[in-house]
Amino acid sequence: MELALQIPAYLVLAPFLVGIIRKAKAFLSCRQGPPLRQTYIDLFKLFRRGIVRSRTASWVFDLSAPVILGTSVVLAGATPLFSRAVPLPMHFILYIYLMSLPRFFQTLAGLDTGSAFGGLGSSREATVAAMAEPALLLSLCGVGFLGKSQLLDGMLGGIPPGRIFLRPELILIAGTLFLVLLAENSRIPVDDPATHLELTMIHEAMVLDHSGIDLGMIQLAAALRLTVFSALITGLLFPGSLSLPPVLALPAAALKIALSGLVVGVVESGMARMRLSRIASFLMTATVLAVIALAVRFAR
């Protein structure tokens, strides 16, 4: 029962998370902001629209949106949200590779249409992703050592419960993952999801040529990805939330996701976009943090 609910729960929570982030950012800049249901409405609207595609685009372009959404759903199935068991138990290396599969298709699709911005966005996205990879890999390794498992659900579920403030390595890993979250999901300070200036875009530049249901799928996939990361981080910080009774589990999951949305919103409002050349330093710092987390883990 719980297993069957997990993927639908993710699908429902994903637009909710995006809405929370927008709301938080709006609130911090003293605006009303769109209502929470706006993200859902936008998605429905997109899903009902037809597709306009470039004449030069090939089958890769057509394939990309379904693959991106499909992979993201699979990832959602592998990441524990409200229980230790998941519908799709997965080795963490496979998990990391599946994380980059949507990006692979997205960059291809960006190049495929032959537009200048698509190619620009693709190259930047690939650079950022390549630099975020080691941090992600190292921090998941760290989680694996903590949870004594190589399966993603196993490692998150295996973290012994205890007071989070007494376990620095956990905080460090969560911090690293948060930096990776910002980079991988095109948030400020790495990328600005709300920018209208094509020259500064990273992620948005790639999806400029997508429209209608394709764009809807990509946006849903992006929201899912963000939710998956949030679930990962909050799962680390609150290991107890994965073993709650079923009645409490769903509200707790929503609370976790809302909390991470708030944090992302606050961080985004408080920071300025970085120069492209400094992203490398940013992600290197994340990697160094992950290394230190591992070192701290073994220093005991």
Place this chain on the structure above:
Amino acid sequence: MPFLFLMPLAAAAVALLARSPGQAALGTVIGASGIVADAVLMASSLPLSGGGDLFRLDELGMYFLFLVAGVHLVCAVYSYGYFRRETERGHLGMSKVRKYHVWINLFVLSMVSVVCAHHLALQWVAVEATTLFSAPLIYLHGDRKGMEAAWKYLLICSVGIAFAFLGIIFLSRAAGDFPLTYTALSAAAGKLDPRFLRLSFLFFLVGYGTKMGLAPMHTWLPDAHSQAPAPASAMLSGVLLNCALLALLRILPAVPGSYASPLLILFGIASIAVPALLIAVQRDIKRLLAFSSIENMGIIVLGIGFGGGARPAALLHVLNHSLAKVLLFLVAGDLVLRYGTQRIQRIHGIFRQAPLSGVLLFGGVLAIAGSPPFGSFWSEFGILAGGISGGRLAASLAYLALLAVIFGSFLMYGSGMVFGDGNPRKLSAPELWCLLPACVLLVSCLWLGLHVPAGLYRLLERLSATVAFS
């Protein structure tokens, strides 16, 4: 013992209130004589201790205390003449002279604490304090070079000393429940954790070695010693380096010789070799002397590393080096003022123009180079003999070859400056208070060379037993 600490403090207070260079110098001289007198009075009732575990004055400390106090007294007398001339020429104002006397007395206070410290951490505090109190002396003139030298000095020595503190941390791990006093450590020699002891010794060597100017951590030394005013340079070279040496000597009884000896020999040879090369191409007289200090510290460390018969010779060399180096710095300071340059090439024909200064300089050069009628010949020879009889043949030969190079360079510079045609410019009149202390030093150098008193010899034997490796 409290008297030892009060004297410099009182002298510093007098210097703060002084209205003329003479008054300030008088205060310092009285303070210095007070320390000497106190040391003489205490000499019969050793060892003395005070402040619980913190202070203790034993024979080794007393030996170094006499060095500090004696050199301080000589330099204090000299500083009267030196600063009178500097102020007359308008190089320095009264406020600078006052500053000099305040800091030099605090500096002596910190060195006295090094000598009297019983607890090694307290000794560390005192050694760090010597750095801090001597830094203002280096930039006394307030010119660019002085600032640069002081900055280097402060930064490099502070880092070096920080390493020595790591050594203390490791030592406390090695010592376990034993207190970190040198007596307790030498008593517990065999019972310390050998791994941490080795680490600790290494860090002590690097840390206090930086302060002693051992190569390759010596880079600050030539700058600092050449930029300070002459009496301060003399104090820095003549006694401060010895204080750092004493700090290192204090843990030797706890360290196994098989580990410490090769390290000391290595650093010793390096510290003779590097200056030997640089002395040969030196153009600045005070830098020349500073490099020679590095070299002599190398000789002493080498002698300690050889052990056996070389150890008392090394301790004797501490005394000989101090006397000769202080003599040279004092004479050089006087000449620099009178010639208006530190360039060796511009100073020539001293003997013709100022015979007494010429004799003093040449005597000092011979003494520092280790030429026979002077004391350092015997101590350097003793170290060589100890090395050869201890079976350290390669190191001894290298030592001998390097000494020959240094001897040659010094003789070249010395004869170039002392002999030859005089400077066309007329020199200012000799200053009695500058030359008198130098004369005293030259006579004592010569005396130690012609005849080492039996009492001193026995003392050195006893001292070298207290710093022997475990």
Place this chain on the structure above:
Amino acid sequence: MNTLTVLLLLLGIHVAVTDRIRPAIRSLALQGILLGFLPLADSAGSSWRAATLCLATVGVKGIAIPAILTRATSRLGIGQEFESLISTKANILTTGALALAAFLACSRFGLSGSDELGAAAGLTLIFSGLLMMTTRVKAVSQVIGFVVLENGIFLFGAASGSEFTLPIELGIFLDLFVAVFLMGILMFKIHRTFTHMDVRKIHTLKD
């Protein structure tokens, strides 16, 4: 305790990798204040001793030294950037490598006592302080590096369980304070005579 140590470590790494001076000084101050809680966390000593040490640490490392540094940077009109001999990226990577080396050294050679994490963190701070002193160009940043180094030694000493009698500990603080104070004064004087704070250009003295 462990979390405190990791916080100290992170602050040190922040000081080491940031390329702006003000945030570095702020982190340094926070680090000093947190260091003050180390003696309190250690229950072995008497409470008076711990309280005095805490006050001294917070006073010297948390307040006085950062105040001197802030004053120096603002009065001398030193720019915001650190200016390093190596690029920011190389700096981050080197710091990471040094941290790893420190942790490895501590676990391989068993340098520490019970608190391996503290010792390793202290060693990391020592390394990164040395790195700062050797690669940073401005005089202020060298002093910051020196203070990081000292904090590292403090942490390392606390983790190794070395403690001395109160007068000695206070003497150590006094020394550190006077050292930084003197460095501050020298910075002012150097600035006045050289009109720049670039250590690279201070090299009239050489052979």
